[in-house]
Amino acid sequence: MAHVNLSSIQKSYGSANVIKGVDIEINDGEFVVFVGPSGCGKSTLLRMIAGLETISGGELSIDGNVVNNLEPKDRGIAMVFQSYAIFPHMTVGENVGFGLKISGVDAKETEQRVNEAAEILKMKHLLHRRPSQLSGGQRQRVAIGRAIVRHPKVFLFDEPLSNLDASLRMDMRMEIAKLHKQLGATMIYVTHDQVEAMTLADKIVVLKDGLVQQVGAPMELFHNPANRFVASFLGSPSMNFIPVQVADVKDDAVLVESDELSPVWIPSRGKSYTKGQNVELGIRPQYIEPHHERHANSFSGHIVLTERLGTETVLEIKLLNGQSVIACVSQDEVFDIGEEASLSFDPERVHIFAE
Amino acid sequence: MATLAGDNYRLRLALRYAVLILIAIIFIFPLIFMIVSSLKPDVQLLQDTSSLRAFLPVGDISFDNYKNASERAPIGLFMFNSVLVTGITVLLSLFFCSLAAFSFTFLSWRGREVQLSIIIATLIIPFETIAIPMLLLVSKLPWLSMGGVEWGWLNSYHVQIIPFIADGLTIFLFVQYFKDLPKELIEAARVEGASWWQIYRSIIIPLSGPVIATAAILKFLAMYNQYLWPIMVTQEEQYRPVLVGLQYFFQLNTAWGEVMAYLTLITLPVLAFYLVLQRSFIASIASTGVKG
Numbered sequence: 001m002a003h004v005n006l007s008s009i010q011k012s013y014g015s016a017n018v019i020k021g022v023d024i025e026i027n028d029g030e031f032v033v034f035v036g037p038s039g040c041g042k043s044t045l046l047r048m049i050a051g052l053e054t055i056s057g058g059e060l061s062i063d064g065n066v067v068n069n070l071e072p073k074d075r076g077i078a079m080v081f082q083s084y085a086i087f088p089h090m091t092v093g094e095n096v097g098f099g100l101k102i103s104g105v106d107a108k109e110t111e112q113r114v115n116e117a118a119e120i121l122k123m124k125h126l127l128h129r130r131p132s133q134l135s136g137g138q139r140q141r142v143a144i145g146r147a148i149v150r151h152p153k154v155f156l157f158d159e160p161l162s163n164l165d166a167s168l169r170m171d172m173r174m175e176i177a178k179l180h181k182q183l184g185a186t187m188i189y190v191t192h193d194q195v196e197a198m199t200l201a202d203k204i205v206v207l208k209d210g211l212v213q214q215v216g217a218p219m220e221l222f223h224n225p226a227n228r229f230v231a232s233f234l235g236s237p238s239m240n241f242i243p244v245q246v247a248d249v250k251d252d253a254v255l256v257e258s259d260e261l262s263p264v265w266i267p268s269r270g271k272s273y274t275k276g277q278n279v280e281l282g283i284r285p286q287y288i289e290p291h292h293e294r295h296a297n298s299f300s301g302h303i304v305l306t307e308r309l310g311t312e313t314v315l316e317i318k319l320l321n322g323q324s325v326i327a328c329v330s331q332d333e334v335f336d337i338g339e340e341a342s343l344s345f346d347p348e349r350v351h352i353f354a355e
Numbered sequence: 356m357a358t359l360a361g362d363n364y365r366l367r368l369a370l371r372y373a374v375l376i377l378i379a380i381i382f383i384f385p386l387i388f389m390i391v392s393s394l395k396p397d398v399q400l401l402q403d404t405s406s407l408r409a410f411l412p413v414g415d416i417s418f419d420n421y422k423n424a425s426e427r428a429p430i431g432l433f434m435f436n437s438v439l440v441t442g443i444t445v446l447l448s449l450f451f452c453s454l455a456a457f458s459f460t461f462l463s464w465r466g467r468e469v470q471l472s473i474i475i476a477t478l479i480i481p482f483e484t485i486a487i488p489m490l491l492l493v494s495k496l497p498w499l500s501m502g503g504v505e506w507g508w509l510n511s512y513h514v515q516i517i518p519f520i521a522d523g524l525t526i527f528l529f530v531q532y533f534k535d536l537p538k539e540l541i542e543a544a545r546v547e548g549a550s551w552w553q554i555y556r557s558i559i560i561p562l563s564g565p566v567i568a569t570a571a572i573l574k575f576l577a578m579y580n581q582y583l584w585p586i587m588v589t590q591e592e593q594y595r596p597v598l599v600g601l602q603y604f605f606q607l608n609t610a611w612g613e614v615m616a617y618l619t620l621i622t623l624p625v626l627a628f629y630l631v632l633q634r635s636f637i638a639s640i641a642s643t644g645v646k647g
Contacts, residue, residue: 087558098544098557
């Protein structure tokens with residue numbers, strides 16, 4: 001277990017700054033997920049923590065020691081790679097025990113620790129197999145085994161599940177969550193999959209263009225996104241953004257309206273707006289309620305697509321101004337394509353983003 | 356339709372085999388000619404060259420040419436010299452060139468790209484153009500100087516080995532192969548605590564079977580076929596390799612049967628080396644440990 005602190009961390013390749021001053025505090029035993037779209041710098045940041053990329057500016061410390069210039073092996077970390085990176089010419093046992101062997105741990109202890117790791121990951125029967133004889137999930141287990149056998153201070157995961165199929169990904173996600181509980185270790189996990197981020201993390205760090213957009217607990221980010229990007233990135237399907245205009249302002253609320261929406265008061269959550277300002281309403285699809293009849297505080301449109309997912313149905317509704325809005329309804333509610341629908345929402349669940 | 360497709364497939368297969376057999380024949384006929392001729396007396400050998408009998412072990416067949424050849428030249432010594440010089444050069448070359456390629460591929464240091472470009476550029480320089488400068492160099496330089504006693508380069512094994520250990524082609528082959536190895540394997544080993552030497556020895560080399568086999572075969576052939584350099588730097592029979600030994604057979608009356616017997620004998624190590632490495636080449640095509 002360890003405390004990791006990133007202070008004004010920067011990375012540049014020539015004149016291109018890819019990480020532009022990142023501050024993150026990761027506590028002992030915390031499971032932190034770096035999430036963001038491709039190219040946001042999340043993997044680079046992880047690789048900088050691992051020591052596989054040099055740090056151009058700022059300070060990285062693990063357990064209070066600045067490790068900027070330390071080799072990966074001296075940082076007390078272990079890393080699981082997206083491509084597993086298990087050595088094809090070694091058996092599973094040799095792969096898992098590789099780090100111990102080269103650091104001079106005697107054969108007996110190595111064997112004992114390899115067996116312990118294999119026990120935890122339920123892969124004792126695989127120890128004598130070669131990587132080519134393993135499935136994708138088993139290979140990922142080997143990669144995780146290689147990490148846990150060394151008892152590192154910090155575990156680093158670089159999109160470890162993205163090469164697995166959907167059902168295996170869910171299984172492995174649960175395994176990793178259990179592993180975190182069992183080991184109580186500090187884990188830093190990179191993914192572009194917001195479901196992984198939401199389900200695994202104690203703390204999510206949302207990154208975009210090399211900058212931290214928001215740090216917080218998954219539900220905190222979900223319910224109180226700091227900006228439009230975080231709001232749109234977390235949650236599935238994505239949040240709807242509907243352009244409106246500020247008609248009036250009170251201390252804690254703003255009155256918004258548009259051609260499609262009659263005036264409605266929305267909590268301003270401490271932010272200030274001016275009369276006449278163009279803003280966007282952010283409404284999650286789960287908080288939009290479609291009705292067959294006309295409803296107060298609602299948008300009108302007609303259904304253009306229905307996707308039945310079993311437990312819920314996703315509707316795409318085209319508003320009168322041509323904008324598409326997504327709504328999620330329970331499986332029991334039936335809407336037909338072409339049908340007119342009135343979309344209401346709870347103002348308490350709505351966010352306002354300045355344009 | 357299925358039958359038509361099947362017929363088509365069989366026809367294409369037959370055509371493919373026909374072409375392959377033709378190519379195999381083109382390559383193997385000189386070998387057959389050499390071996391068959393080595394068993395015939397000169398008169399018959401020359402008569403047979405005008406017919407297909409040249410490729411058939413017919414007529415007066417014997418091993419006399421081998422006996423005579425071994426009396427004319429110290430074949431055993433020449434073979435020993437060639438195998439020794441070639442073997443040591445191949446081993447040292449594989450080691451040093453793979454180390455150099457490792458550094459060029461995985462380590463970052465100032466001037467790396469420029470140096471690699473220069474090394475690759477040496478591939479286009481024919482050996483003949485640098486043979487004389489090299490001869491001047493080795494004739495002037497002392498090899499070892501200890502306690503006032505100096506050993507030179509000329510007339511030695513090391514003059515045939517050391518200049519050929521590092522070569523652009525072998526480095527280039529290793530660099531190209533190393534570039535294709537998954538970078539994550541090296542990174543994983545670094546995170547696991549491996550030093551660069553351990554990464555080279557425990558990860559890179561065990562995964563480099565195909566390129567080691569290829570580089571070894573090419574280097575072996577180049578070294579075993581050395582003629583110009585050994586003839587320039589060795590005046591004594593004691594250090595001369597097989598191809599220089601061929602001179603013993605080209606005198607006033609060339610005994611072609613003996614030449615063929617000598618050539619057959621000196622071809623054997625090449626075939627043996629190739630067959631051994633070909634097997635390890637196939638065995639070493641390692642399955643990849645990364646997602647594939």
